[in-house]
Amino acid sequence: MTKKIYYIVPFLSVVLLLSACRSQNSVQKTIEKRDKKITHVFLIGDSTMADYTGDYEPGKDYLKVRYPITGWGQVFQPFFVKDSLASLKPAIETDSVQVIDKAHGGRSTRTFFQEGRWRQVYEQLQPGDYVIMQFGHNDSSEKHPDRYVNIQGYKEFLRLFVSQTRQKGGNPVILTPVARNYPWKDGRLENVHGDYWKAPAEVAVEMNVPCIDLNRLSMEYFTEKGQDFTTSHYFMNLPAHTYEAYPEGQKDNTHFQPEGAKAVAAIVYRELKKILSTQKK
Secondary structure, three states, X not given: OHHHHHHHHHHHHHHHHHXXXXXXXXXXXXXXXXXXXXXXXXXXXXXXXXOOOOOOOOXXXXXXXXXXXXXXXXXXXXXXXXXXXXXXXXXOOOOEEEEEEOOOOOOOHHHHHHOOHHHHHHHHOOOOOEEEEEOOOOOOOOOOOXXXXXXXXXXXXXXXXXXXXXXXXXXXXXXXXXXXXXXXXXXXXXXXXOHHHHHHHHHHHHHOOOEEOHHHHHHHHHHHHOHHHHHHHHEOOEOOOOEOOEOOOEOOOOOEOHHHHHHHHHHHHHHHHHHHHOOOO
């Protein structure tokens, strides 16, 4: 009996030791997962930037009621795959980047703020996060007084977003509004945004904020591709009897098909990389 006890005690000691090691490893993995650092990239803006999947329209199937409309923010996350993070150093040195697209159709700077959409972003912001803001399409729409904002108000709301982003230790990036697919003149796409193109850039200079001139860059890109290709491949000009959501077809030179959204997202990412390369940790 005594001998059996002698054998059992060491055996139990080994079992307990192995169990403790497994528990410690499990705890360590949990801690590592908890401590994994993420840089959030918040997108705020209008329908051209929005993500129409998920809960954009709760209870509705995107593929049935919206597709192929695609905001460029909807396809922005894939640019931040793990292999690409090294090129974002030293500005971003976290384990991953998560894009949080809060843009929504029909919103101007004013309505985005008034509806509490900015508050949702502000409350989630953490030091080191980025806020990329692109407005102008709806701010300039005088025929829609519910969303219209004059130039002075437009600039003031941009200043607010910049100031409050910095209050939370975040990094603001201002974009000029992406081009619409008109007007074309002599084979070139021209500006349709008037002074709403210049205003964001002026705020960026005034507040020393990085600025991506997406209006100019997208006009140049679409011009290079040509009017016919841009109209049929990038914007929501759809033939009838092709998509469930648009049985009669569609003529829309503001919003993007997936190919157009990806092209614009690639422009934004390329320019963002340039900005990050000049920033210190």
